[in-house]
Amino acid sequence: MTAVPTVTLNNGVTMPQLGFGVFQVPDPETAAAVSHALEVGYRSIDTAAIYGNEVGVGQALASSGIARDDLFVTTKLWNSEQGYDATLRAFDASMDKLKLDYLDLYLIHWPTPARGLYTDTWKAFAKLAADGRVRSVGVSNFQPNHLTEIVEATGLVPAVNQVELHPRLTQEPLRAFHAEHGIVTEAWSPLGQGKGLLDDPAIAAVAAKYDRSPAQVVLRWHLQLGNVVIPKSVTPSRIAENLDVFDFELADADVAALSALNVDSRVGPDPDTNNEA
Template structure:
């Protein structure tokens, strides 16, 4: 099953030895701190979008079974000509497939759709409290990890109480928890819980799904100050917090813009202004109540 990584008080180390820095996960695997997400990208558009991202320099791609675009994502990877070991591919187990044996079957199906022998990170998509199967499900992920078919395993949308139970009843501390996180939902409690256990925080909807966040005067003003777009300001904020981010776009110019966030730095005044925007406002479901597919 693997050995439980030593708990530590410091957050995962961030390396800056490349244009896109990597986060050192708690099992020694390195994950690019900025990747490309394909949520809500139709399968027939995913190949072109992922290809554009790879050409722009992204090496981490985040998909999921429920996104129904693993095939398109896999085609882009296969056609890219980039060595497999240079890429970091994440996919996720959907709620209806939770349970030990069904999770193993679902993972096989994801690998088949992606056309890969292994993934770099496999996540449980939601805790689904009503189903109460995430511990048993995670034990299947531990087997997948032990078999070398995933380089790292973790969870998505888990609250601190879900993490505590999982860590108490299984053998491998999750490497990652992917959660909704943006300036209006800064998730301090979750980030502190992750830091206690050496779990990397990964942000989905890091730009707040564009619902007004990028027009907030404070964000716009910081962008003007640095000669950057509001999206670049928000992504830079994530990086300086130590978050892993996976912005999504199908627009080539925005795909390139979102990775061009390493040539400037926010100062303390900027960070304080962004911190003041936190309203604990979710745009997506509350993980304590989301049971779709249970």
Template sequence: MPDVPYVTFNNGVGIPQLGYGVFQVDPAETERNVSLALEAGYRHIDTAAAYQNEEGVGKALSNAGLPRDEVFVTTKLWNADQGFDSTLRAFDTSMAKLGLDVLDLYLIHWPTPARDLYLDTWRAFERLYSEGRVRAVGVSNFQPNHLRRLFDETDVRPVINQVELHPYLAQDALRAFHDEHQVVTEAWSPLGQGGELMADPAVAAVAQAHDRTPAQVVLRWHVQRGTVVIPKSVTPERIRSNIAVFDFELSTEEMATLTGLDRGQRLGPDPDTMNVA
């Protein structure tokens, strides 16, 4: 069983640094894939209301027979449900699908700035946190200006910001902002959706030097930078290999090589303009 380290939030709660993400996992296949991940040693599962597979996650958790406190579960509030009262209703819906009494981490999925509801939404998050229904609250896809508003106008600081992050989008400035304000950085699409990044000659050279897959060295790059990372796969072999990144280390030069691939290249939406409800 891999020994996955924990990262500690600003409220003292710990999160396994590497987890299993279920974005774009077919709802019909989610239970099977999450069960495989749990068998492989993952103890951190990341889902969202928008993925429409919270029920599959819940079934896998129930069938795994693991103690509740051994598995860290994240879900996210979708844009259409932002607002104080609607957030509370959406949380109840997600919890029923997951079959949980207490959630480990709840995230606002996108700031959707044109709708300008994330402050009211965050106040609902603060209530859920104060009531003990969620152990930690955070955000996803927030830019520094969105975070500053939360810092200035609300009482509970987000523990984490989950953002697109991979060697082609290294997010160094945002990571520095997070560090300054004690917000953990979490990477979605950590492998750059595969494809071009996995075939990059620089990545291939580092992988060959360690007799590892390109995905493993990129995940190791995330880990050594202190980022929480949630790779997704539906292939049993890759589910197992993606968590096998804690028994080798990249050199300073190799880390610099991968960071040097940064192009500022987004594969997903721009958080400043993404306002889909």
């Protein structure tokens, strides 16, 4: 079984650097996909309330036979549940679906700045952490100004910021901000959601050089940048392939070649303007 390296968060908690995401996986298919991921060696599972598949994740975890201490489970608070009291209720609802006694990482899914509630929400996250119900708390899709605001309001620095990140959106300024403040960068859509990224000739050339798939060299690029990464698939062969990235290393020139593909192109919403309910 593949040994996945870990990163140490700013509160001393360790997190696998590569995990399994379940974005857009229908709940009836989720238990099987997560079960297969666990069988081949994943130990970090990333879901969210809005994905509608926390129940399936919980079923797979419960039936896995894997000790709870060996698992790292992340879920996220949806936008419509922001606010101090609403956050605490939403957390309880997620935990009921996951059938867990504690969570490893809880994230605010989007800042939704028009609501003006992310600071109050972060205060509820601080309470959940202080009460021991969550081992680490973080955010998703936050920009430096959002991060600065919540830290100034609470003194609590997010452990993780999960953001869209791939070779066409390398997020270098944001990653530098994270590094300066002790925040781990986690990449969602690490493969660009298949929007032509994996067909790019530059990636194909690197893949051919290492006799690896395009997805594997992009995941390796993430790992060598220091990102935590959560590829998603429901195909058993790809689930296994995405984990098979720890027995080779890209040369610095190849890391640079993939980074040079950056055009600041998003496949998802802009965090500064996304206020989806």
